[in-house]
Amino acid sequence: MRNLNRKRLVTAGTFVSIGLLSATAWAQDSTNGRAVYDTTCVACHGDDGRGAFEGVPDLTRSDGRLLKSDDELFTNVREGFQSPGSMMGMPANGGNPSLSEQDVRDVIMFLREDFGDE
Template sequence: MEIYEANCAACHGSDGTGSISGIPDLTQVAGFKRGRDSDSELFRHIKHVKNGLKTPKSPLAMPAKGGNPNLTEQEIIEVLKYMREKFTNE
């Protein structure tokens, strides 16, 4: 998906495994698949976190909207759907 590739893949990798050391692997339980975060919670993190979302073991914080202030709510929803389908088979 173009939106993921343009806004997320630089850090999370095209395959979701994390292209930078310490970036969460979205294909693993400890990453995107962790299950405790609903899509609405993930949406909130992607859209609203002003100082970035930083997991304890990550060296970098994810900037709001993946660093793209022009990312729309619909595009965030599409990215979440794409990530669920591609990385978790949910």
């Protein structure tokens, strides 16, 4: 009986540590996402995500582009994107060839955190 309780305590401790570790990883990712946004995306999308000039979609709209899945947004940012009839397209990687796949994933997480509904 005593042994059993001890085992439970150890298990609970392990879960707490895993929780702390993933909280740290999340913070690092969205910090990188913000840095990517501020260097590569802000010129067109603006500080507040509403678009710096005409032709750039408002990313903060609750019925807007962020309704698309992470995978779809990832592909569109990575490869460039122009919707049918749109007056202006977005260049691949927002025009910054040095962005890694991880940078693009991080910046999408940042968009959702900062401009999304949640």
